Amino acid sequence: MGKFRKKGSRSLPAVNTASLPDIVFMLLFFFMVTTVMRETSLKVENTTPKATEVSKLEKKSLVAYIYIGKPIKALQGAFGSAPRIQLNDAFKTIDDIPLFVEMEKDDRDEKERNKITWSLKVDVKTKMGIVTEVKQALRQVNALKLNYSANKTEVMTN
Amino acid sequence: MGKREVSEINAGSMADIAFLLLIFFLVTTTMDTDKGLIRKLPEIPPADQPPPPKIKQRNILEILVNANDQLLVGGEYMQVTELRERAKVFIRSEVGNPVMPEYKETEIPGLGVVEVSKQIISLQNDNGTSYEMYIKVQNELVAAYNELRNEFAQQKFNKPFTELAQKAGSSDAAKEKWRAVKAFYPQRISEAEPKKVGGPE
Structure with a gap:
């Protein structure tokens, strides 16, 4: 024991x-390098199924997003609590969808314009009425490739 | 005035600055890729197109979802958890059963001439159906097709369909098998046209 202690007072480098x-x-x-800046801030409640x-x-x-859901708490005073469509950064209506589709197509390379997937991020509590309307609007402007955004789960509950 | 020695820049705070930036990028970064059920909408038929031929009732499985999220599958009231099995039985069909879908002899590259079930699943939901329920139904139907395709691929090629799908991009042999399985159980989910189509804006 003493053997070691004698050398002692040397401090750790x-x-x-x-x-x-x-x-x-x-x-x-x-x-x-890996970062992708969040492009939009959500103005609707959005829990995907x-x-x-x-x-x-x-x-x-090649993905364009369409958000549908109730406005978030902070905005409910101004916009009410009925489900709304959010395109990019603002609340929009069904009538704005053709223009949105056109703009998104313009942003892409000419070759890839028909390969855009339209990702519907819809809140679970939304009713199908508004979703169907959006789908029909997309059909009218020939935006057919859809993705119903959802989270992976192993078991389905009833 | 003598030559003053240029003092070295203190680089001790470099790490702090770098940390600050690092934390900024850590916070703003989003790594998650979008996931979901990929579907294709039907094209709007041209106005002068003749109405589609009538499909026999036995070839259609009608799924109705009402505003209370209740399911009616082929005339029976059902829970969404039972839907997958029911859809599988329907898609697979059965030889000689008059209420099940008919078969059609089809030539599939890689399989030869085989009997393919003429099944179509027709889905209609109410405007008041919740989106959650809609996705559940869609998911169960896709799952039914995937399970059948898996079984078939396993039995025919000794490989699950998911594996074929992964390899389809790189190998032509896998691609042909993948196409064959898909052609044997074609995914035919038709969503009934809502009434608003073509009406006044």
Whole structure:
């Protein structure tokens, strides 16, 4: 015991932190490259339903989103609590869908315009009436590839 | 004035700055990819198109969902959990059963001439049906097709359908098998046209 203690008073050398910035920068660049900025802020309540047979959407750049649901609590005073459609950053109506489809198509490469998937992010509590109307509007402008956004779950409950 | 030594820039705070940026990107990043049920809407038929030929009642499984989220499948009241089995029985059909869908001899590349069930599932929902229920029904129907395709692929090619689907992109042999399984159990889910179509705006 004493054998070890005699050498004692030597203090531990400080851990060299010179490489810390490098490590952090590496992580930083990783996140900078992989990040996709949130494009829209949600103005509607949006809890997507659960399903077992979901598949992943392949190309993020070829997906356009349509949100449907009740306005969030903070906006219910101004917009009421009936389900609404949100396109990009604003509340819209059915009549704005053709223009929205046109704009989204214009944003894409000419070759890919017909490959856009229209992802419907609909709140679980919404009734089908408004969803059917949106679907019909999309049909009219030949936007046929739909995705009903859903979360993966293993078991279905009744 | 003597030469002043250029003092080194203190890089000690570099890590802090980098951390700050890192945290910013960590917070704003969204890694989640969108998932869901992918469906195709039917095209709007041209106005001068003749009405589609009538389909025999035995080839159609009618699913009605009312505003209280109750299901009526082929005339029977049913829970959504029972729907998958019912749909599977219908899609598979049965030889010689007069109430089940008919078969049609079809030539499928890779399988030869086979008897394919002429099933069609017709789905109609009310405007008051909840979206949750609608997705559940859609999900069960897709699941029924997927399970049947899996069984068939397993029995015919000794591989589950999901595996064929994954490999279809890279190998032509898998693609042909995948197409064959899909052709043997074609997914025919028709959604009844809502009444508003074509009416005054």
